Amino acid sequence: MTKMTATKQELVNLLNGLFAVQEVQGKHFSLTVSKNIQLLKEELKDLEAAATPSEEFMKLASKVNEITSNTEVDSAELIEKLEEENKEVVEVRRTQMEAVQLMMEDELEVNIHTISEDIIPEDMTAKQINNIIKILV
Secondary structure, eight states, rough: OEEEEEHHHHHHHHHHHHHHHHTTOOOOHHHHHHHHHHHHHHHHHHHHHHOOOOHHHHHHHHHHHHHHHHHHHHHHHHHHHHHTTTOOOOOOOHHHHHHHEEEEEEEEEEEHHHBOOSSSTTOOOOOHHHHHHGBBB
16 A cells, blocks of 8 residues: 545545446456545545535425426526525535535545556556556556
C-alpha cells in the first residue's frame, strides 16, 4: 500500500474510475480494484452521508420526474410552481449541496493499493486507464 494525499473530489473521481473498470478481467487486477473500492468507500462515507437527500426532497424529486416524463404539459412552468410551493425543501437541499461542495475540497491522506502496469489486462482502453492513472505504477 502507498500513502496518497488527495482532495475528496479527486478520491471520488478515482472511485468512479475504479467502478468503471471493475468488470475488466484479470485476477490480480480485479483484486486490487475491489480492495481500493472498499477502501475509498470507507474513506468517503462521511461525504456520502452528507450528500444523502432528505425524504421530503426525494418526494419532491419524484414529482418533478413525473412532470418531466409527461410530454403533454409545460413541465418548466409546473416545476417552477412546485419548487415555489416547496421553497424550504429546495433551499435546504441547496445549502446541503453547497456544504458537500466544500467538503469535496478537503484533503485526505489514504493508504491505497497501487496497480502495477504488469497486471493491467491487454484489452484495457486508454479511457479506462485514464480513469485510474493516479494509482498506476
